[in-house]
Amino acid sequence: MITGSALPLAVVALDPAIEEALRAAANRFGTPCYVYLLDQIVERARYIDQIFGNRFEINYAMKANPNAELLKAIEPHIAGIDVSSGGELQLALAAGYLPKRVSFTGPGKSLEELSDAIDSGGGEIVAESMAEVSDIDRLSVNRGVVTRILLRVSPQCVPKGFGVNMAGRPSQFGIDEENLDSALAQLHEYKGIHFSGFHIYAGAQCLNSDSIIENFLNYIRIFTVHAERHALAPEVLVFGGGIGIPYHPGDEPVDLAKIAAQLNPALDALRARPNFTMARFMLEIGRLLVGEAGFFLTTVRRAKHSRGREIRICDGGLNNHLAACGHFGTIIHRNYLITRLSDPNRSSASATAEAFDVFGPLCTTIDQLARQLQLPALDCGDVLAFHSSGAYGFSASPMKFISHPCAKEIILSGSSAVKQL
Numbered sequence: 001m002i003t004g005s006a007l008p009l010a011v012v013a014l015d016p017a018i019e020e021a022l023r024a025a026a027n028r029f030g031t032p033c034y035v036y037l038l039d040q041i042v043e044r045a046r047y048i049d050q051i052f053g054n055r056f057e058i059n060y061a062m063k064a065n066p067n068a069e070l071l072k073a074i075e076p077h078i079a080g081i082d083v084s085s086g087g088e089l090q091l092a093l094a095a096g097y098l099p100k101r102v103s104f105t106g107p108g109k110s111l112e113e114l115s116d117a118i119d120s121g122g123g124e125i126v127a128e129s130m131a132e133v134s135d136i137d138r139l140s141v142n143r144g145v146v147t148r149i150l151l152r153v154s155p156q157c158v159p160k161g162f163g164v165n166m167a168g169r170p171s172q173f174g175i176d177e178e179n180l181d182s183a184l185a186q187l188h189e190y191k192g193i194h195f196s197g198f199h200i201y202a203g204a205q206c207l208n209s210d211s212i213i214e215n216f217l218n219y220i221r222i223f224t225v226h227a228e229r230h231a232l233a234p235e236v237l238v239f240g241g242g243i244g245i246p247y248h249p250g251d252e253p254v255d256l257a258k259i260a261a262q263l264n265p266a267l268d269a270l271r272a273r274p275n276f277t278m279a280r281f282m283l284e285i286g287r288l289l290v291g292e293a294g295f296f297l298t299t300v301r302r303a304k305h306s307r308g309r310e311i312r313i314c315d316g317g318l319n320n321h322l323a324a325c326g327h328f329g330t331i332i333h334r335n336y337l338i339t340r341l342s343d344p345n346r347s348s349a350s351a352t353a354e355a356f357d358v359f360g361p362l363c364t365t366i367d368q369l370a371r372q373l374q375l376p377a378l379d380c381g382d383v384l385a386f387h388s389s390g391a392y393g394f395s396a397s398p399m400k401f402i403s404h405p406c407a408k409e410i411i412l413s414g415s416s417a418v419k420q421l
């Protein structure tokens with residue numbers, strides 16, 4: 001046992017109403033499960049609209065969370081949805097999104113996927129290479145239609161602070177900024193495409209507000225220079241946000257107010273330029289919209305003491321939540337923000353801190369949910385809530401690995417309504 005003074009408690013507090021709702025969901029539906037707080041997602045969408053003064057329209061990147069009920073529920077609160085596969089395209093249409101609200105990114109789209117996107121008569125296909133422009137053109141000409149495309153640009157540099165960089169280095173995404181002039185000069189050769197604008201998504205999970213601002217200003221520079229040089233009037237500009245959310249103890253949320261205060265005048269200046277008067281500015285985000293509104297719940301199934309360490313084994317693990325185990329976009333594992341959903345009748349105020357190594361049920365050493373998690377106690381039957389699990393949780397996990405049952409997904413809306421999916 002390690003005493004409280006040697007190892008300070010790091011209990012992550014939750015709003016009591018949310019904690020109660022999570023506990024109720026775990027009791028009613030069982031664990032492992034994901035719980036999504038719909039009201040928080042809607043609130044976040046409203047806040048983004050408000051803070052940017054509606055300069056941006058939200059384009060939700062479905063890859064963050066493609067849950068069908070969630071897609072339906074957020075539909076009235078966002079402008080568009082970005083899909084990255086034929087499967088996601090079908091999900092968007094099934095959830096009631098009009099085709100013209102759907103954009104389609106992805107560096108390796110098949111001819112079948114491109115054909116389906118063209119036939120859906122939808123929004124823009126985001127062309128990630130000139131070879132793809134050629135394919136879209138040929139498929140469109142064969143059908144006697146003209147398809148709206150955005151050219152995805154891979155900037156030459158990405159500011160420091162992004163957890164994952166999709167640009168600023170050799171990349172499978174988009175057209176290198178260095179080659180954009182020659183790409184734009186070729187566009188008039190294609191009769192089956194209509195250039196609708198540019199798309200940039202250069203990096204992910206940035207918590208540094210200054211870096212996010214610098215990144216967006218770089219996007220604006222690229223849009224301006226190239227549109228004006230080639231006498232283009234984009235109708236759509238996609239600003240792939242890369243705005244991060246807190247996952248780990250010590251992570252500070254980004255300062256959206258600061259970002260907006262600096263970006264809004266820059267967006268107004270862009271809008272004032274003759275080539276951009278008609279352009280829609282789309283903020284393409286995933287985790288910022290849905291990430292913090294999601295929790296992963298798992299119950300401790302076994303407790304053991306092994307060679308000086310307290311080991312706890314839960315009913316959910318990396319098969320349900322790959323990212324919490326540190327195997328999705330991170331090099332080193334850091335514990336997620338985790339709350340033990342305490343039994344209200346159990347007081348732990350005076351308990352000394354212990355450190356727990358928390359594992360999932362899989363037969364692999366990498367199935368570790370938390371290292372040296374500091375809590376007053378962690379017993380069989382206790383439920384752990386992993387915060388920031390609404391994005392890249394359920395859908396980014398290898399649920400079939402070792403054939404345990406899939407985690408359930410539950411949407412909470414309002415104070416009491418619980419819906420099992």
Ligand SMILES: Cc1ncc(COP(=O)(O)O)c(C=O)c1O
Pocket residue numbers: 061063064082105201204205240241242243284285286287288391
């Ligand atoms: C093209 C594109 N847009 C948007 C996103 C959403 O990113 P995030 O969830 O970090 O906001 C991604 C994520 O990989 C992406 O690839």
